[in-house]
Amino acid sequence: MVVPRRVAVVGAGLSDLGRVDDKTELQLHQQAIRRAVADAGLTRDDIDGLCSTGTGVLSPIEVAEYVGLSQRLRHVESSTVGGSTWEFMSRHAASAIALGLVDVVVLSYASTTRADLKRGVRTSNLSFGARDNQQFDAPFGHTLVSKYAMAAQRHMAQYGTTIEQLAEVAVSARANAADNPEAYYRDPITIDDVLSSRPIADPLTKLQCCIRSDGGGAVVLAAEDRARDLAKAPVWILGTGEAVSHVTMSEWPDFTESPCVRSGRDAFAQAGVTPADIDVCQLYDSFTITVLLTLEGLGFCPPGEAGRFVEGGTLRIGGGLPTNTDGGGLSACHPGMRGMFLIVEAVRQLRGESAARQVADARLACVNGTGGWMSSASTMILGVD
Amino acid sequence: MNRPPGPHTAFDAPSVDTVPWVPPIADQFTEPWWQACRERRLLVRACATCGRTHFPPRPACPHCWSDQVSWHQVTGLGSLYTYSVVRENDLAPFGASLPYVPAIVALDEGPRLMTSIVDSSSLTIAVDARVEVVFVDRGDWTFPAFRIA
Numbered sequence A: 001m002v003v004p005r006r007v008a009v010v011g012a013g014l015s016d017l018g019r020v021d022d023k024t025e026l027q028l029h030q031q032a033i034r035r036a037v038a039d040a041g042l043t044r045d046d047i048d049g050l051c052s053t054g055t056g057v058l059s060p061i062e063v064a065e066y067v068g069l070s071q072r073l074r075h076v077e078s079s080t081v082g083g084s085t086w087e088f089m090s091r092h093a094a095s096a097i098a099l100g101l102v103d104v105v106v107l108s109y110a111s112t113t114r115a116d117l118k119r120g121v122r123t124s125n126l127s128f129g130a131r132d133n134q135q136f137d138a139p140f141g142h143t144l145v146s147k148y149a150m151a152a153q154r155h156m157a158q159y160g161t162t163i164e165q166l167a168e169v170a171v172s173a174r175a176n177a178a179d180n181p182e183a184y185y186r187d188p189i190t191i192d193d194v195l196s197s198r199p200i201a202d203p204l205t206k207l208q209c210c211i212r213s214d215g216g217g218a219v220v221l222a223a224e225d226r227a228r229d230l231a232k233a234p235v236w237i238l239g240t241g242e243a244v245s246h247v248t249m250s251e252w253p254d255f256t257e258s259p260c261v262r263s264g265r266d267a268f269a270q271a272g273v274t275p276a277d278i279d280v281c282q283l284y285d286s287f288t289i290t291v292l293l294t295l296e297g298l299g300f301c302p303p304g305e306a307g308r309f310v311e312g313g314t315l316r317i318g319g320g321l322p323t324n325t326d327g328g329g330l331s332a333c334h335p336g337m338r339g340m341f342l343i344v345e346a347v348r349q350l351r352g353e354s355a356a357r358q359v360a361d362a363r364l365a366c367v368n369g370t371g372g373w374m375s376s377a378s379t380m381i382l383g384v385d
Numbered sequence B: 001m002n003r004p005p006g007p008h009t010a011f012d013a014p015s016v017d018t019v020p021w022v023p024p025i026a027d028q029f030t031e032p033w034w035q036a037c038r039e040r041r042l043l044v045r046a047c048a049t050c051g052r053t054h055f056p057p058r059p060a061c062p063h064c065w066s067d068q069v070s071w072h073q074v075t076g077l078g079s080l081y082t083y084s085v086v087r088e089n090d091l092a093p094f095g096a097s098l099p100y101v102p103a104i105v106a107l108d109e110g111p112r113l114m115t116s117i118v119d120s121s122s123l124t125i126a127v128d129a130r131v132e133v134v135f136v137d138r139g140d141w142t143f144p145a146f147r148i149a
């Protein structure tokens, strides 16, 4: 009988962020991985696991090869469940570490979405093909934004959620970004600014959509016997959960319910805590509606109540539930997918490294990644001693 | 291109002639569904074992895994579960047909499907509005759009 080991996040790092025109994605992977491992006080010779999404074929082997780890890894993973991928990977890596299958695992991500758009090597909207179930979905040209907009539309009709309540999510994110020198946008915005910005897919306007920036990040997970004597205080992984829902939009059972209902239930149960115990949240904010569905799904408020919950600055630093304290994907950092950056920001808050944007006495954090078009969710409960 | 100044501006959904759509990649199993559309019939799948319907269609029932499943014609009546109004899309041909209204319709017989709202004023487009199917011919293909009933 194997006695499970406790697992902690022991290192976190970001690559160059924002506007990166002089580096490829693999170069950003290497930069982020080296910074995260150094942050932990470890070296390349300590790493025996790697979880990543590469940029081409056989990811994450190309990342492993690029950073020179491919010949020594005993835990390798490349889930493809969208922006929540790094929360899924954390759960899988933590399980493998707990069982003693691997000791030190690095997770990494990097993207040059902004630079690629600027160079014209990708389109703003992506085509996902029209085979199998997609032959009944994709031909109608619903964009990614309009998929989330359909959820917002349903939530507004079913619960009376207002466009101003949705906008408050973006206003709060920008207010938090003001205190983050690494954030892409830092100038304050108002609810009127959000509502009068360019309409993209009703009811979502430009300022309710995540930004497109460049950058990468990495975190290092290790077992308790390694974590205790490293450079930084361990950030314990206390609970995790994962769930998936739909790819075809017509197969989403309830457009007001995130699959985080299931992932959150598992994560909170494993950690033995409740939403009321959480000091700080990092909830994937691909769009403003994503945050409302996530707050309800995780149980921070009852179904249908998230619009009222966020009113008055609840999500701001100093508010009742400081959320997306770096400014989130709406204002700070969203290079294609955001799951990695949620974990990095949670670790920094729990370590007390967040300077002007530090949430006072942050001991317990909730991280929730959302992937695809509310297609997947993974929840992590993190805490410090 | 005329872009409305804000999300609450009234507009008309595209007509059957202008609603943007791209051909699917059909397969041997789904071809009867597309052929039925050409004949102005909307089909779903019905399971003789559990009695439930489903869409998109599969050879075996996703609810109970029975293979006693057959094509079943529905009325083409339903309600508008939700929708959006797309104001920006840089992919062809959609960018040339803004705004358009992708929607999820809940058929009276149970399953939902993705579609596009046509021939309707935005003043009548609302969640839970009654809708009816309109078959749209486009080259070799026919697809189901819906209008506010």
Ligand SMILES: [Zn+2]
Pocket: B047, B048, B049, B050, B051, B052, B061, B062, B063, B064, B065, B066
């Ligand atoms: Zn059945």
